[in-house]
Every structure is written in C-alpha cells, then in structure tokens.
Amino acid sequence: MSDVIKKARSLLTPALVFHTDIVAERAEGIYVYDTDGRRYMDFSSGLAVLNTGHCHPSIVKAIGEQAQRFIHSGCIFYYPAIVELAEKLREITPRTIEMFFFSNSGAEAVEGAIKLARYATHRQGIIAFGGGFHGRTLGAVSLTTSSARYRRNYHPLVPSVFHVPYPYCYRCPMGRKSGDCSMECLGYLEWLFTHIITPEEVACVIIEPVLGEGGYVVPPGEYMSRLRDITEKYEILFIADEVQTGFGRTGSWFACQHFGIEPDIIVLAKAIAGGLPLSAVGGRKELMERWRPGSHGTTFGGNPVSARTAIEVINIIEREGLLENVRTVGEYALERLRELKNRYPCIGDVRGLGFMLGIEFVKRDGSPDAPLLEKVMTGCIERGLIIVECGVYKNIARLMPPLSTTLDEMQQALSILEDSIKVSLQGG
Numbered sequence: 314m315s316d317v318i319k320k321a322r323s324l325l326t327p328a329l330v331f332h333t334d335i336v337a338e339r340a341e342g343i344y345v346y347d348t349d350g351r352r353y354m355d356f357s358s359g360l361a362v363l364n365t366g367h368c369h370p371s372i373v374k375a376i377g378e379q380a381q382r383f384i385h386s387g388c389i390f391y392y393p394a395i396v397e398l399a400e401k402l403r404e405i406t407p408r409t410i411e412m413f414f415f416s417n418s419g420a421e422a423v424e425g426a427i428k429l430a431r432y433a434t435h436r437q438g439i440i441a442f443g444g445g446f447h448g449r450t451l452g453a454v455s456l457t458t459s460s461a462r463y464r465r466n467y468h469p470l471v472p473s474v475f476h477v478p479y480p481y482c483y484r485c486p487m488g489r490k491s492g493d494c495s496m497e498c499l500g501y502l503e504w505l506f507t508h509i510i511t512p513e514e515v516a517c518v519i520i521e522p523v524l525g526e527g528g529y530v531v532p533p534g535e536y537m538s539r540l541r542d543i544t545e546k547y548e549i550l551f552i553a554d555e556v557q558t559g560f561g562r563t564g565s566w567f568a569c570q571h572f573g574i575e576p577d578i579i580v581l582a583k584a585i586a587g588g589l590p591l592s593a594v595g596g597r598k599e600l601m602e603r604w605r606p607g608s609h610g611t612t613f614g615g616n617p618v619s620a621r622t623a624i625e626v627i628n629i630i631e632r633e634g635l636l637e638n639v640r641t642v643g644e645y646a647l648e649r650l651r652e653l654k655n656r657y658p659c660i661g662d663v664r665g666l667g668f669m670l671g672i673e674f675v676k677r678d679g680s681p682d683a684p685l686l687e688k689v690m691t692g693c694i695e696r697g698l699i700i701v702e703c704g705v706y707k708n709i710a711r712l713m714p715p716l717s718t719t720l721d722e723m724q725q726a727l728s729i730l731e732d733s734i735k736v737s738l739q740g741g
C-alpha cells in the first residue's frame with residue numbers, strides 16, 4: 314500500500330470515504346495519471362465536477378491571472394468577477410432566475426435556498442423527495458434520504474421537512490408496474506396536504522430534476538409538469554437542485570430545461586467553477602429582494618478566483634460546443650447501453666440524459682446486485698477506466714465523464730465496461 318494511503322488512513326477520519334485506491338499525481342482532460350504513471354479515463358469527473366475536464370488550460374490560466382490580481386474579498390470590497398459571473402448565469406439559467414447569492418458548496422447553497430424559501434414566504438414546511446441527495450450539513454441532510462446511513466445518529470433533524478416518493482419507475486415506490494400507473498406517487502402529495510400539513514403552510518418543494526446519488530433516475534416529463542402545476546396552484550416555491558445536473562451534464566445547461574420547468578429558485582454547485590469551491594442560489598428578483606440585508610451572508614462565497622474560473626467554464630462550454638457533444642455522444646452511449654442490457658440479464662435497467670448515465674445491476678430475481686457491480690468497477694479500474702456507483706443498494710453504475718469526451722473515447726470506455734462485465738460474470 315502506498316505511503317500516501319497509509320498516512321491518509323491514520324490521519325483522516327474514516328467517515329470520509331475515498332472511491333478508489335488510486336493516488337493521483339497529475340491529470341489532463343479526461344485522463345488521470347497515478348504516481349506509477351498509469352493512465353485512467355476518469356468517468357467520475359471528480360463526482361460530476363470536472364465538466365470541462367481536468368486542468369483545462371484556459372481554466373489554469375484564469376486561476377493564475379486572477380490570483381495574481383486579487384484573491385479574497387470577504388464582502389469588504391466589490392469586484393468585477395462576481396457581477397460578470399452573475400450576468401453570465403442570468404443568460405444561461407431559466408428566465409425566472411434573475412439574482413444570485415454565492416457560497417462555497419452544494420450543501421451550503423441548499424441551506425441558502427431553503428432559508429430563502431422560509432424567509433420569503435413566512436411558511437415553514439419543506440417538501441423533499443424520497444431517495445434525494447442534497448448534502449450533509451444538518452439542514453441539507455434533513456432533506457437527504459438517498460440512504461438512512463447519512464442520517465443515522467444525527468436526529469433530531471430540521472423539523473417540518475416532509476418526504477414524498479420520487480418517480481423511480483423501475484422500482485416504483487408505490488408498487489406499480491409501468492403501463493399500470495396513474496402517478497400515485499404524485500397523488501401522495503395531495504394525501505400529505507390533507508393529513509399532515511396544509512399546502513398554505515408549505516414554503517417550497519426541492520427536487521433534483523434527475524435523481525443523482527439516489528440512482529440516476531430520469532422522472533417522467535408529465536410528473537414534472539404536474540408537480541410544477543401543483544406548486545403554482547398553492548403558491549409553493551419550486552426549488553430545482555441542479556448541483557449534479559448543472560452546467561451541461563444532461564445536454565442542456567440545466568436539467569429542468571428538458572422538462573420546460575422554470576423554477577422559482579435554482580441551486581448550483583459542483584461543476585460551476587471547474588473544480589474550485591463555489592456554489593450559488595439563484596432566484597426570482599422579487600423573492601431575492603425580500604431577503605433583507607444581513608439575513609444571510611458568507612466570508613468566502615463568490616471568491617474572486619472561483620468566480621473568474623466559473624466565467625471561464627461557461628465560455629469553454631460555449632466555445633467548444635460541449636452541449637452538442639453531450640447530446641450526440643450521450644445518445645450513442647445510451648443506445649449502446651441498451652444493447653448491453655439486451656445481451657446481459659444482469660443489467661436490469663439503463664437510463665439517463667446526456668452524460669448522466671445509470672446502469673442498474675440485478676440478480677436473476679431482479680433484486681439489486683451490489684457485489685457484481687463491485688467486481689465490474691474493480692475490473693474497469695484494472696483496465697484503466699474509473700466509474701463509481703450510486704443508489705441506496707450501491708448496485709447502480711453511474712457514468713458521468715467530462716463533457717468533452719469524444720465518441721471514440723466513449724466507445725473505448727464502453728468496451729472496457731463490457732469486458733469487465735464478461736470477466737466478472739465468468740468469475741461467478
């Protein structure tokens with residue numbers, strides 16, 4: 314075992330889980346090189362962060378130039394990067410998103426979004442979705458239900474948070490089969506309003522437009538539009554948590570755009586600044602202006618170096634035509650995954666949008682097969698491909714490569730994946 318891993322295990326709390334035993338030395342584009350010089354295709358993108366790839370030259374340049382001029386403000390000074398970034402975000406986010414609050418991480422922005430919702434509406438109730446992941450701080454983890462493991466030993470959590478089922482059709486939470494469904498999962502919301510909390514007391518719903526950590530699930534379009542209608546009917550704020558789906562990952566800037574949804578509030582983080590810490594809450598001007606001076610704040614949020622880098626991330630995605638690339642290469646990938654599913658009964662379902670692709674591994678009886686996925690992932694790493702898992706049972710492989718991944722690279726990666734599945738099945 315390498316010295317770095319030995320020291321990490323003695324110095325860092327075991328609460329922090331590393332997905333691989335690779336010790337990275339350098340990285341470039343979609344590739345990471347370890348300390349022995351081995352090269353890996355990084356289909357994790359550092360957990361959906363490196364949408365423009367590792368160490369993009371324009372990003373390295375932007376970081377250097379900004380760092381030489383002005384690194385930190387602490388809200389003492391105004392500086393151009395923060396307003397230029399807000400202008401850029403206004404251009405690419407849905408029409409309803411007009412003003413921003415910058416912070417450092419996804420969880421912190423989720424906290425900001427629910428605080429804003431409560432503050433602006435004077436209502437307390439928050440509705441989140443079963444299987445959702447919104448972060449680890451106490452407020453965010455109160456919304457997170459992708460696994461009870463993340464909540465264990467932290468109760469009592471934030472009160473007046475209620476969960477309704479996410480439309481995970483492959484494993485329908487209401488026990489329905491496709492073709493035999495009248496969206497009972499959505500009906501559960503009305504049940505909640507009748508029995509648990511009246512809609513007039515609910516400040517917001519917060520939803521991932523494609524479920525991330527919970528299993529890479531794309532909801533039916535009809536579900537999303539009917540949910541939006543319900544929020545409008547009761548004047549409940551619609552918060553889109555686009556932390557994982559954002560910045561082109563699904564082939565449009567934001568996943569809610571696939572469903573024609575214009576949220577009241579949007580939460581952005583992960584890929585926003587090409588690997589530097591930055592996040593944002595965006596919202597309607599009229600809502601944001603109800604947030605009185607001092608009612609929310611930050612020391613580091615919107616850091617000049619992160620903000621300048623985020624502007625460059627947007628420029629690169631536009632300049633290099635990465636959204637089109639994700640759409641075409643993503644379509645090819647999904648088609649090829651469907652072929653794999655037809656040939657390998659251990660693949661129960663494949664799904665996704667753009668470069669957010671999920672492959673669900675199952676046993677003969679359809680139950681989750683995490684040990685098989687574990688073998689497949691190990692085989693992929695041995696062959697130079699990094700993929701990670703998701704889902705409460707850890708049986709879903711997620712492919713989330715950088716948006717610049719070419720057709721040829723996608724073909725290589727899927728061939729490695731298939732080889733690894735074959736070998737893992739032979740191993741019994």
Ligand SMILES: Cc1ncc(COP(=O)(O)O)c(C=O)c1O
Nearest residue numbers: 418419420446447448525556557
């Ligand atoms: C949808 C979603 N929201 C929020 C978060 C929390 O982000 P962070 O880990 O930066 O706090 C994540 C992280 O995976 C996420 O996927």
